Amino acid sequence: MLADAGDLALPETPEAAALITAGVGRVIAAGQRPLALGGDHSVTFPVLRAIHAAFGPVTILHVDAHSDLYHEFEGDPFSHACPFARIMEAGLASRLVQVGIRTLNAHQRAQAARFGVEVIDMRAWAAGARPAPLHGPVYCSIDLDGLDPAHAPGVSHREPGGLTVREVLTVVQALPSPLVGADVVEYNPDVDLGGVTAHVGAKIASELAGQMLG
Numbered sequence: 001m002l003a004d005a006g007d008l009a010l011p012e013t014p015e016a017a018a019l020i021t022a023g024v025g026r027v028i029a030a031g032q033r034p035l036a037l038g039g040d041h042s043v044t045f046p047v048l049r050a051i052h053a054a055f056g057p058v059t060i061l062h063v064d065a066h067s068d069l070y071h072e073f074e075g076d077p078f079s080h081a082c083p084f085a086r087i088m089e090a091g092l093a094s095r096l097v098q099v100g101i102r103t104l105n106a107h108q109r110a111q112a113a114r115f116g117v118e119v120i121d122m123r124a125w126a127a128g129a130r131p132a133p134l135h136g137p138v139y140c141s142i143d144l145d146g147l148d149p150a151h152a153p154g155v156s157h158r159e160p161g162g163l164t165v166r167e168v169l170t171v172v173q174a175l176p177s178p179l180v181g182a183d184v185v186e187y188n189p190d191v192d193l194g195g196v197t198a199h200v201g202a203k204i205a206s207e208l209a210g211q212m213l214g
């Protein structure tokens, strides 16, 4: 069964992280699995804390234009550019597979090597590379900017040359079911065009929910 657990009321302060972990923890404690929507990508670290507490280290399939592996960004180690560095440092994931990446710099390449991240960047994707089979408890994190801006313009950091809606759906539908959790993040309604990105995000969330229900 799919149910709406409601919105978390979050302050724009570091205390939000603990509230996210607690809120997701309540969903899991009730015997349900979380599909978290919205917010910037910094939410994934506190969500994964709750996932890890229940399921141990997970395999993560991460769709994004950006690897979000910065050690810190503009002085903030918990920014939207850093969640996967924190997740890997904390041992919350045993394996991280990234798809859609097209913004790696030297620092992020070094971080990917340090954490053993399996990065399938857009050049590799275009050449036919795809994720190796995923095993164990699997979590899926989808940043809508992993899609090409032609498919999802309503994001804060547009990066041309990304995935199509169909490609993301194919990745989601290939995930092992049931997932232990998922998120869809970085929707920015202020820059959306005619609600097209909201519609795409809803479609992706719907498919993720299907994978979570098994």
Ligand SMILES: [Mn+2]
Pocket: 064, 065, 066, 143, 145, 146, 157, 186
């Ligand atoms: Mn991104």
